Amino acid sequence: MEQNQEKEWVARARRGDRGAVACLVDRYEREIFTYLFRMTRNVEDARDLTQEVFIKVFRKISGFRGDSGFRTWLYRVATNHALNFLKRRPPAASDVPLTYLSDPALSAAVALERRDMASHVTRAVQALPRRQKAVVVLRVQEGLTYAEIARVLDCSVGNCKAAYHNAVKRLREILKNEAIL
């Protein structure tokens, strides 16, 4: 049902309906911002990029043929923006420290341990090459399938899988070298 509603919004947005554009921004701005934050580790950069992505997407929406779904298309534009941005400005070490939401069901000790692990892993993810990082974030955090990631990154499914596998192995290497594992 949601899918149909979205298709209708996209169709209306293509005809220039501002209400439909607002609905689509509403539905996806948090998700895209979070993704871009994970890629850049900086709130201001993620916000600016998110705005650019939505403006670009809606300026070009008349050329969108819906072959791969609106969400995938958004991720594609967002990923291109993020990769270009990271090429110009790799994340600084100071961008990395983070706040984590704590799960109240966990005991304090376990929560602390997990948080530590998460911050180490997060730092390690930042050290990955840009495209590998995008694959890991899209797969693990954003929950995209390999097929979707392939469309986002404009590569084959096999290529995506290989990039994901290499990224995971590399993450483990980094964490082992830092004596985290």
Added chain:
Amino acid sequence: MKPSCETFQDLIIAVSQGEPIEEGERKALEIHLRACPECRAFQRDLPGILEGIKEDSPPSLPEGFFEEMKASILGELAKRRSSSPWRRAVKALFGRFEGRGILVPALSGLCGLLVGMALATAWMRTPSSPASVRSSANRLAAVSLESLPVNDSTVCLGVVEDYMGVSEFFDALSDQDIQALTSDLSGDFPDPDQEEMGSETG
């Protein structure tokens, strides 16, 4: 790490992703794991790494952060739309071809567009030139535009806007100039944006 370990670690990752693996592969992995402490360690570490990635959540943001962002996106979109009469004009021309599925490489389309724009610009800039010159420039411009692949109209518009900087020139024209250009080049075809603009203001 033995080369075969690489393969088994790929299998371990595949299993963690819920990918189907063959029965033979599963058996081989089981046997290898019993003999290889390195791959056992890999299998043990993997869930922690994936959990760690998932645990990472966005920072706390000021209240109204997303509302503000949405407002600024919509504001920017509204500004661009209403300040670009030249986009309306060119889109009106493109509208004639829409849905005909003409397959012409985008490059030739872009060239066509540029030639068309250049001629139209020359024509617009010299309103005092003799009628014969104006009408042949006009015809040429129309022919260039006829050859465009219209599926890529948006791409062409984007490229022209971004790299040629022509939008400023066209935006400086009055609506009347644009109307003259559009009706001269597109004949009696209706402006497909008319409805779009109408529904926007309504």
